[in-house]
Amino acid sequence: MPPMTDARMKTGKDAAAENGTTVNATYNFAFLDEQTKRMIRRALLKAVAIPGYQVPFASREMPMPYGWGTGGIQVTASVIGPEDVLKVIDQGSDDTTNAISIRKFFERTTGVETTEKTAAATLIQTRHRIPEAPLSEGQILIYQVPIPEPLRFLEPRETETRQMHALEEYGLMHVKLYEDIARHGHIATTYAYPVKVAGRYVMDPSPTPKFDNPKMDAMPALQLFGAGREKRIYAIPPYTEVKSLDFDDHPFELPTWDSVCAACGAADTYLDEVILDDQGGRMFVCSDTDHCAARQAAGHRGPGPATEPRR
């Protein structure tokens, strides 16, 4: 093999030590170079200044595939510092494979402390959930976003949707929601439920269940959204009004469960369904694993797997 530069040799070695959690010396802190971070921070500042507006940014290729959180990872990489404590969740859980993979990536490239405790984290990168425990000032919640454009499935063309946002022309979205009501008697959007931010921009909250929408409203923490493949960043500054779209006679409704969490007994959390056998047996447990574990540690107990199958 022809000679390679030192840097490449090191990279190769580090790549081979895939499973190690040592800080990688051949890449910059948090992988991205400083110019890129600055560019992303500028986009973030603009996003914070115009809540809910999708700011185009020069998204980079990352060592993870598009659709696996490259937007959120770039945002995290741009705001993370050595003093930060990072929590990464996917579907509410710290232990899903992609959450582990992203957490390890930042362990390797930054060496920062990581945690599973929501309250202990300064940065929380998430996919599809907002933690159950209320977030506080000084925390940043970073969402991974697949399709940032809330109007995309109503109008596939960027040139069109951009104009619709500029003119605040959201009639198409209301027609869609109205058609739901006409057909089903209620709005049939259950996740990625559109919201209006600070009374101006209609925004996609990313594919979080609509159960989480009210948490976004007037949240003390800063909310940042990164869409890598689509090259968009948007934000909700702390204490900003976030309103789920609805109609006066069909107000926004939260989903309800007939069951409580089988593990911790919580009746006010988002529950995942766990199939117990092939006889239709199932139970429900908290999707937010840290919240559930904390409740169990505090002595809360649920009914266990014997929960009656739900009708």
Place this chain on the structure above:
Amino acid sequence: MYVAVKGGETAIDNAHRLLAVERRGDPAIAELSVAQIREQLTLAVDRVMTEGSLYDPDLAALAIKQARGDLLEAIFLLRAYRTTLPRLAESQPVDTGRMRARRRISATYKDLPGGQVLGPTFDYTHRLLDFALAAEGAAPTEAATSDGPAEAMPRVTDLLAGEDLIEREAATEEFETPGDLTRDPLDFPLDRDLRLQALARGDEGFLMALAYSTQRGYGRTHPFAGEIRMGEVEVEIVVEDLPFPVVVGEITVTECEMINQFKGSKTQPPQFTRGYGLTFGFCERKAMSMALVDRSLRARDLGEEVTAPAQDEEFVIAHADNVEASGFVQHLKLPHYVDFQSELEMVRKMRQEIAMAAQPPEGANAADD
């Protein structure tokens, strides 16, 4: 007591170890070296460099080895390496007219200045498995070489331009600083410089299918392969304080210029138009596909009606990148428990409502669902 499924971390570690073992294959068989890939799988290396947007045969070969021969995965590896590299300088436009061509063919002229040079092509091979290759060891017979200095090879399109039969390329000032889609987000509608850049990185299979669709009537462009050339060109940069550009290296490229019919418009007489394709290395199929799609995407600029997929800029460019496409298609493997749960609730609720509506109101037995 149920606890949420744990053990993802060990599973990932084990999967990576298994992957490394599978990549190596039978240890009794000699390991493939990066140099062997670079020298003997050159067309794979060329494709990975082209769509990976990085000219480095060694790294491309390494990526192919690491990716177990999966070229899209290798392209992805190369892109992820490229993304953090510093920009030291911007090169001058390469002059393909001065290419040391190893292949040069034109389908529009039987003979032309510089001649037709077939070069190392599969074109006229019979696709019969060569079992002699299975028995390794024999070196191929020496290739024939021509003697004497190579004749100048003016571009076919320049020959046509002399008669004004083909459109003039846009004045160079317009593209003095071409856009860079890796540094600025795409902003539709695009100019041709960015469109060509996106096509050059685009997936060969996708572009070929689109190109093929134009040949089958979905936005016909009546193309002729005016010229295809492959060979080495010099890359020059301008260094501050030096009055002349400096050659920093030589790269192999394949260029295709399609010549297409154009009926003319109110302001322009009938004239031939161009489609352009350029790749690193020897990626002729890609260069030709790119040239056809480039021409189709110029429909709007040329005042043609946009009716077919290949003419639709947003459709083509937004879906041409295989690193983006592969990532998003495969992200469906990630858990979607939470969203699926929402849908489950919704479907149950809707079924329940329908069942309730169908139920006789009073006195009837409650249906047990």
